[in-house]
Amino acid sequence: MIVEYQAGHGILHRAHPFTNLTLVGSVAVLAFVLPAPGGPLVLGAALVTLAIAAGLVRILLPAAVVVAPFWGFLLLIHGLLGGEPLRALTFGGRIGTMVLGFLMLLVTIHPARLVDALVARRVPFAFAYLLSATLQAVPRLRDRGRQILEAQRCRGLRVRGSLFRRIGAIVPLTVPLVLGALAEVDDRAMALESRGGGRAVRRTPLDPPVDTMADRSARWVMAVGTLVAVLLQVLK
């Protein structure tokens, strides 16, 4: 399953990317800090409410698909085999909350908008470039992997059968993909160099996301709230 950005006009779509990142970071910390199993479950319910309010009802099903195998195995290993259903509920609540929060982040932040926000904050161009170039390279190389698989099958390669036959099939499938990718490096490096890609100068994004007072306030509230929860847990 591949989850990607989905256009929208909800509160999380309008927010600055750093606000959504802070939200997910806070959720990931609070899922472990709040008293279990009630804390993570209440946090999860709050996230579901936020998702509905932000017009993200459509991500609840993919979230359930991601989380279902975890819950199934937790129930089996801790509930049935270990006799600790509360432990299964604790880990299930934590994992479910983190997965939902992260999916909310993925569908509301366009990668290019995140890169613009990073560059506007003086994050080195190379870091921002690597993030966006990698996201673009992955589907292309996956497609090429599929093409190589089909081509090698046409030439008679068998990827099923005995263990040794399957291990033997790995080399003719992987080596062309890797060498093909390495052959691209020079062309890409030349294109980058001609655009000043390797120079450590500051770029100016054309249309950086607007960081409003509401965004900044929300980030402070989330950061301070999370810190207080951590301190309370540590001092307890």
Next chain:
Amino acid sequence: MTNLTMTMSPHLLALIPLAVGINLALGQIAAVTHLPLFLDTVGTVLVACLVGTWAALATGFFSQLVFTVVSGNFTWLWFLPVQLAVAAYAGLAAHVGVFRRPWLTLIAGLGLGLLAASMSWPISFFVFGGVTGGGATVFVALLRGMGLTLGWAVYLGGLVADLLDKTVTLLLVRTILVSAPARMAARFPGARRTIGEA
């Protein structure tokens, strides 16, 4: 990481995204063969051999980040320290010359499997209660059903998968380095040196 990205050459900026793409694309090829392999660190180990440890660390970092983003599964991000450890180990292995002989590569692969399993089990155990949703979890459930404690079941489940995966990964990278055309290998400082031909 910031210092590294400030001074990256265009060559490295071009190589790292492709290496990350290799990490993710080879996972689907491994799935086709129905072998218990991930092959999700081949690009990282390759960069360690071609360029060096720092570039491999950057590749490992972006691999785990992008894998998490593409899969939509936040749990993968917790295993970032394992990717970084693999990158550091591969850099060291390339530096000391374990890719010069196949049997040395095999031993180094087993060592890497042991390291990866030893680093991933505390994350699986303490953060996810031993359940990571992958195929190894089925093995964990089986071992648990046989009466092993959860800690041992999680460790052994990961160990079996990692020993096989990391050994195949290192041997595969050696095969790639050996079979790379001379003109291509000449563009990367470590390509021939790593296999002892320079």
